[in-house]
Amino acid sequence: MVVAKKYVIQKHRSGLLQPEDVKIVEEELPELKEGEFLAQAHFISIDPYIQYLIHDEEKHPVGSTIPGTQIALIYDSKNPKFPIGKYIYGNFGMRTYTIGPLKDDDPYGMPPQYILPDFNSYPYSYGLGILGMPGITANKGFLGLCKPQPGETVVVTTAAGAVGSVVGQIAKIKGCRVVGIAGSDEKGKWLVDVLGFDKFINYKRPDFAKKLKDAAPDGIDCYFDNVGGEISSIILSQMNKFGRISVSGSISAHNVESGEEPKASIVQRHLVLRQLKMEGFMVTRWRDEWFEIINQNLQWLREGKLKYKEHIVCGFDNFPKAVVDLMTGANTGKVILNVMG
Numbered sequence: 001m002v003v004a005k006k007y008v009i010q011k012h013r014s015g016l017l018q019p020e021d022v023k024i025v026e027e028e029l030p031e032l033k034e035g036e037f038l039a040q041a042h043f044i045s046i047d048p049y050i051q052y053l054i055h056d057e058e059k060h061p062v063g064s065t066i067p068g069t070q071i072a073l074i075y076d077s078k079n080p081k082f083p084i085g086k087y088i089y090g091n092f093g094m095r096t097y098t099i100g101p102l103k104d105d106d107p108y109g110m111p112p113q114y115i116l117p118d119f120n121s122y123p124y125s126y127g128l129g130i131l132g133m134p135g136i137t138a139n140k141g142f143l144g145l146c147k148p149q150p151g152e153t154v155v156v157t158t159a160a161g162a163v164g165s166v167v168g169q170i171a172k173i174k175g176c177r178v179v180g181i182a183g184s185d186e187k188g189k190w191l192v193d194v195l196g197f198d199k200f201i202n203y204k205r206p207d208f209a210k211k212l213k214d215a216a217p218d219g220i221d222c223y224f225d226n227v228g229g230e231i232s233s234i235i236l237s238q239m240n241k242f243g244r245i246s247v248s249g250s251i252s253a254h255n256v257e258s259g260e261e262p263k264a265s266i267v268q269r270h271l272v273l274r275q276l277k278m279e280g281f282m283v284t285r286w287r288d289e290w291f292e293i294i295n296q297n298l299q300w301l302r303e304g305k306l307k308y309k310e311h312i313v314c315g316f317d318n319f320p321k322a323v324v325d326l327m328t329g330a331n332t333g334k335v336i337l338n339v340m341g
């Protein structure tokens with residue numbers, strides 16, 4: 001008999017996740033029935049949505065398993081479509097073993113599970129990052145919504161993270177001038193020296209607006225917004241006429257200790273006067289093109305046009321630490337929980 005461990009919500013709070021907000025519960029799994037498989041988690045994806053979904057008491061009450069995605073090994077199977085020994089992506093939540101297949105009924109539209117495509121020699125964990133949901137977010141969220149043209153100036157926030165680092169590199173592939181915004185000078189060095197960004201600004205240091213003007217003297221044509229808040233309002237105030245803004249997230253609002261939403265300057269004046277186009281999106285919009293986009297990112301990786309980094313936290317017990325690392329910016333690159341490590 002297999003005993004699965006899973007993280008359930010123990011307490012809702014408005015600020016940053018604390019270890020006592022969650023607990024590990026054991027669950028005895030039944031014998032597999034015909035058509036089922038048993039998946040053993042190897043890598044768990046640590047994404048910003050975890051921090052804000054677990055605040056939603058209605059959708060995620062106390063006692064419910066924390067949502068999330070993972071790369072798992074098919075450990076046992078009575079389903080020929082999911083053979084033993086294959087690696088699978090699954091929307092299984094924060095748990096060590098899962099009986100599948102899941103139904104395709106995720107309210108956010110995330111794929112329930114799929115056998116990983118061939119990644120050549122790249123690690124399976126890449127299926128949670130550049131060759132998975134965050135990579136698709138970067139690729140289509142940027143190219144599809146910003147429609148960048150060679151020579152244009154692109155600004156991206158959370159630039160040293162899983163999504164932002166890929167957005168900036170794709171902008172370089174498309175011949176743009178790229179300004180990355182992130183929270184430490186060390187991240188900035190990686191962006192410029194290794195990834196080839198043109199400029200970097202540490203948003204935690206003073207005079208952000210002036211530094212942005214210096215980094216983008218001809219104005220900004222495309223903005224990939226991962227943060228919202230005042231930093232985004234300042235960026236919008238320096239956009240060029242007919243600029244495009246892809247709204248991917250608002251992480252500046254997700255871990256405010258006081259529980260109050262941060263305030264930011266009004267942006268409508270800039271939208272009107274500069275005739276900007278601002279559009280939000282959910283990556284699930286591109287579910288029908290999922291594997292095509294993964295393939296495009298894989299090809300750029302193989303050609304050396306995309307570089308990629310992971311921030312790996314080892315051990316299932318360290319899930320709270322991994323979330324705190326992500327939300328406090330301790331990571332450079334994609335945060336992965338290595339369950340077997």
Ligand SMILES: NC(=O)C1=CN([C@@H]2O[C@H](COP(=O)(O)OP(=O)(O)OC[C@H]3O[C@@H](n4cnc5c(N)ncnc54)[C@H](OP(=O)(O)O)[C@@H]3O)[C@@H](O)[C@H]2O)C=CC1
Pocket residue numbers: 046047048049133134137158159160161162163164181182183184187226227247248249250251252253281282283284326327328329330331333334335
């Ligand atoms: N719309 C969609 O379908 C999707 C959207 N997203 C969004 O993409 C964004 C990036 O996600 P992901 O790449 O996984 O995460 P990252 O790897 O970028 O990690 C999060 C980063 O956010 C930064 N951060 C934390 N707090 C703040 C703050 N108060 N202000 C500014 N930056 C902050 C930190 O970097 P730093 O050191 O720079 O502060 C941290 O490293 C998120 O907003 C997420 O919600 C992700 C997937 C799908």
Ligand SMILES: CCCCCCCCC/C=C/C=O
Pocket residue numbers: 048049067068069091106108110248249282283284
């Ligand atoms: C895995 C179950 C919950 C999935 C939430 C889906 C969010 C996908 C898009 C991400 C949005 C951004 O932050």
